[in-house]
Amino acid sequence: MDVQSKLELTRTFLKDLGISLSNLVNAFPEVFIHDEIKTRLKDFQQVYQEAVQRLEHPSLCIATLGTTSSGKSTIVNALMGRRIAPIEAGEMSGGVLKLRHSQERKLIIESTPDAVWQTGEWTGLSDEELYRRTQEVMHTYHEARKKKDYIAPxxxxxxxxxxxxxxxxxxxxxxxxxxxxxxxxxKSVQDRxxxxxxxxxxGKAFSLVALDYMQVDEEHRQRLLSELKRVVEYLQGRTDSMIFILxxxxxxxxxxxxxxxxxxxxKEEIKQVLDLSKLPDVIPFNARxxxxxxxxxxxxxxxxxxxxxxxxRAHLLKAFFRDCANTIEEKTEKDFELNDxxxxxxxxxxxxxxxxxxIVREILRYAFKWSGGEALWHCIQVRVQESFSELVILPALLDVFTYFDVLSDVLNILIDSRQIYNQEQVEAERDKITKIRQELQKNIKKVxxxxxxxxxxxxxxxxxxxxxxRIKIKEDAEKKGRKGFSLIFQAINQVQADLTASLIHPVSNAFGSDEEEEVSCYDLENQLREVITPPLAKDIAKAYDHVSRRMKKFTSQSDSLYRQVRADDEKAVKELEHDERYVRLLYYTMRQAITARAEFALQTQExxxxEALQSLVNDQIKRLKVCLYSQELSSINLEQAVISDVRQRLTQNLLFLPDNLFKITDTIEQRRQEKSxxxxxxxxxxxxxxxxxxxxxxSYEEGSCFKTTxxxxxxxxxxxxxxxxxxRNKYENIEYTELLLPSPKLMSQQWSExxxxxxxxxxxILCDLIxxxxxxxxxxxxxxxxxxxxxxxxALNEQLKIxxxxxxxxxxxxxxxQSYKNQVSQIRQKVEQEIK
Structure with a gap:
């Protein structure tokens, strides 16, 4: 069935559902005066009207994803026939640009917290004005986010x-x-x-994924595929409705x-990397x-x-002949008439x-064929036919199905209660209800x-x-239907590996070694900007720059760095204090970056x-059903009504990490010591x-006979x-201030620990969330x-009287x-069957 027929049939069945329910309400007004039923009816009518409006004016969203500098915006402009999306050399934008078909020209720049760019609404703008204003916003955001984190435009x-x-x-x-x-x-989305x-x-869009031909050679292809995997996984695109554009x-x-x-x-490698069930469509393309x-x-x-x-037209055709000269020459080299x-x-x-x-019509016909545009639009047509129900119709009807089922189950309670024709049975059912309520809190607490x-x-x-x-615990969890816990375990391990590879190793390696030179702070900043926001990358690079230069004044002692200055040398002591402060600042900025990156990494696994959390919710609901059982089988299906009602009430909780999650210890030690x-x-x-x-x-005597003195x-x-x-040396007792700092190797070890x-x-945190x-x-x-x-x-009390x-x-x-309600329920089932 084609898209038009499927849409018309869905509208017809949805209309029939609304009319049938209205007829039911009008035929049995006294049933719908009960507060519980009245509330459920009102809730259904609200989502029903929203669905009717959405299907009256349905819209197909085409999202362009892509690897770095793959020409996404040029592709968008080519497909919509206008120059609106800013075409930049490199990752200069970062905002989210939505282009909607309308005969009324309007530009809306949403007001976001702390936005430093102009926000508001404008009408009647030309294409050039739309392009310029959009470009200005993107550039302002690009520059501003270097100093502070902002929500993207x-x-x-x-x-x-x-x-x-x-x-x-x-x-x-x-x-x-x-x-x-x-x-x-x-690269422009590095925060949670x-x-x-x-x-x-x-997740709600049909996706075109742009790849750069210059990255598919043997040298670059693995890096391209790795980035592609991250793009698809991080942004959570629907792989079943993707077209890849080379x-x-x-x-x-x-x-x-x-x-x-x-x-x-x-194609083979994309299929393997993204775990696709079949080979993907990859369209060779010349967007320009x-x-x-x-x-x-x-x-x-x-x-x-x-x-x-x-x-x-003249401006665009001059660019066409200038920038596409090689393509034109290649395509016309064997057709002299066409070349002329x-x-x-x-x-x-x-x-x-x-x-x-x-002339332009003829140029476009050739460009349409040569560029791959013809093949791409044909592929889009096929995919739209295949995915239209899932992308457009079903999302509009999900709440209709949910809220109708809740209303239907509550009506069934009333009908079941009023179709008990025996007074003893009515009283028995009433006793069961009383017992359920009496033991409810105790049973829930036990569960x-x-x-x-x-x-x-x-x-x-x-x-x-x-x-x-760990393996045994995961296997037991899977056997009990708690799906996803193996993946959660892997995800948390992957967060650890990601933090080490994307943050710790680059900073540690930047300090260099005996064989390698130090990395400049600018190179480190550029490297870090691929994984964390520009302000954080700048803070780390700045702290690293100070530390790396100051480390040269220190001597190595095992895994530490040592320096001493005289305590009475105020200038030297102050310099030593700066040495310590910048190392502590590096630790502080690294802790901030690690937490931010961990949040981002967990968000990619949201x-x-x-899914894992939902498996636990399903298990919890299954256990809570015990609270509704009595020793004898009840004639009233209270369980079904409660379960559908609970599921409709529940909303999702997001995973947030607390501040200062990662407390990283250091071995920075300053001390005083006297030396002679x-x-x-x-x-x-x-x-x-x-x-x-x-x-x-x-005096002496001389002579032998006559001695003379x-x-x-x-x-x-x-x-x-x-x-x-x-x-001699003169000695005095001199007081020194000493500073012991961790070496780059020890820093890396402490961050990892x-x-x-x-x-x-x-x-x-995950346990608390659960x-x-x-x-x-x-x-x-x-x-x-x-x-x-x-x-x-x-209802049972009423039945006793009746x-x-x-x-x-x-x-x-x-x-x-009951007969009338069953007819309405059958129409609801038809609606769901038609869109599958």
Missing amino acids: QITVDIPLLPACDLNLSCLPKGIGIEFLDLPGL TNLAIIQPQV NRVDNRGSDDLPLEVRLAKL LLYYAQCAWGTTPLNTSSTVTQEE WFSNVKRTVKRDQPINDE DSNFQEEIKQLIEGLKNKDPKI KMFT EVVGTEIYYENVKKTKSENYTE KTRTRTRPVEYIDQEKRT GIEKEKDKLWN IKRLDAVSEEFQESVINLTDLTES IQFNFEEEKQFWINL
């Missing part, structure tokens, strides 16, 4: 779009709106807040592998060629007149002579306590370092966390024992004490049971009501 442009003006391209039925969602590159804004929009194939070299070979290999030609014609169908001015025709047109354009519609204890044990087990224990040191020299005198010669007179002079050594002048230690906190969620389920369950048992008891009076007449009333 949310820009909506209402303007006539090509695929809505020329339905031959999209093959969409008349009246179906179309919008393009031009999303920022992944902006990612959380973009993810749900992508842009810039006009850059092929003569020595490149044949395009068919590269396409075949790329189609962009110039299509915009030179405009948005009107080719069988009508163009509305593009001669001035704008293009040459003549080129000369006419260069002479600023008018170019009529027929909560037991289940929460199981969850805590499960989480504690997953924290265990023993892989065998879908998986939600030489402060100069001093002169002193020392007694020295010396020897000198002295003369003395000696004579004298003579002799010398002898004599000791004496003398004082000598000496110089901090993540490992705090990883358990992620499990604790328990809060389950508490909410129990609260909603209790409220629903109380409300619906009140309704049931009231059994005694007008029994047959009343019996027929409820039989008729």
Whole structure:
């Protein structure tokens, strides 16, 4: 069935559902005066009217995702036939641009917290004014986010779009709106807040994923595929409705592998990387060629007149012949007549002579074929036919189904209660209701306590370092239907690995080693900006720059760096304090970055966390059903009504990380120490024992017979004490201030240990989130049971009275009501079946 027929049939069945329900209400007004039923009816009528409006003016959203500098915006402009999306060289934007088909021109720039760009609404703007204002906002955001984190600009442009003006391209039925969602590159989305804004929009869209031909060679392809995997996983695009566009194939070299070979290999690798069930569609594309030609014609169908001015046309065609000269030459080299025709047109354009519609129409036909535009639009037509129900119709009806089922189940309670024809049975049912209410709180508390204890044990087990224990716990959880816990475990481990690879290693390696030079702070900042926001990247790079320069004054001591200065040298002490402050600042900024990146990484897994959490909610609801059982089988299906009511009440809780989750310890130590040191020299005198010669007179006798006494002079050594002048070192006790800092290697180790230690906190946060969620389920369950048992008891009391009076007449009333209601329910089932 084609899109138009499917849409018309859905509208018809939805209308029938509304009319049938209105007839039911009008035929049995006394049934719908009950507060519980009246509330459910009102809720249904609200979502029903919203669905009717959405299907009256349905809209198909086409989102453009892509790897770095793959030409996403050029593709958007080419497909919508207008130059609105800013075309930048590199990741210069970062905002979310939504382009909606409308005959009224309007620009809406949403007001977001702390926005430093102009916000508001403008009408009647030309294409050039729309482009300029959008570009200004993107550039302002790009510059501002270098200093501070902002919510990215949310820009909506209402303007006539090509695929809505020329339905031959999209093959969409008349009246179906179309919008393009031009999303920022992944480098521009590095924080949880902006990612959380973009993810749900992508999830509802049909996606075109742009790839750059220059990145599919052997050297770059693995990096391209890795980035593609991150783009799809992070933004949570629907892989079942994706078309891949290999842009810039006009850059092929003569020595490149044949395009068919590269396409075949790329398809196989994309299928493997994204775990697709079949080979994807990959369209070789030349966006620039189609962009110039299509915009030179405009948005009107080719069988009508163009509305593009001669001035704008001339500007675009000059760019067409200048930038696409090689493509034109390649495509016309074997067709001399066609080559001459293009040459003549080129000369006419260069002479600023008018170019009529027929010439532009012909140029566009060739560009449409050569660029890959023809193949792309055909692929889009096929995919739209395949995915229209899932992308457009079903989202509009999901709440209708949910709220109708709640209303239907509540009506069934009333009908079941009023179709008990035995007084003893009515009283027995009333006793059961009373017993359920009496034991409700006690039973819920028991269920909560037991289940929460199981969850805590499960989480504690997953924290265990023993892989065998973790595997057993995960297997047990999966057997019990708690899907996704293996994935959660992997996700938290992946967060740890991501933090190490994307933050710790780049900063640690930047300090260099004996074999490698240090990295400049600018190179480090550019590297970090790929994984964290620009302000954080700048803060880390700035702190790193100070630390790396100051480290040169330190000496190595094992895994630490050491420096001392005299305590009385105020300048040196202050310098040492700065050394310590900048290292602590580096630790502080790293902790901030680690927390921000962890939040971002967890947000990329939000879908998986939600599925795992939902499996626990389902288990909790299953356990809570026990609160509705009695020893004997009840005639009233209270369980079904309560369960559907509880599911409708529940809303999703998001996972937020607390501030300062990661507490990273350091080994920075400043101390004072006294040392005895030489402060100069001093002169002193020392007694020295010396020897000198002295003369003395000696008497002696001479002669043998006649002795005579004579004298003579002799010398002898004599000791004496003398004082000598000496110089010696002068010592004083000097007080030093010492600073011990971690080496880059030790810093890396401490950051990694901090993540490992705090990883358990992620499990604790997840555990708290689960328990809060389950508490909410129990609260909603209790409220629903109380409300619906009140309704049931009231109906049973009424039935007791009716059994005694007008029994047959009343019996027929409820039989008729049930029959009528069943007819309405059958229409609801038809609506759901038609869109599958």
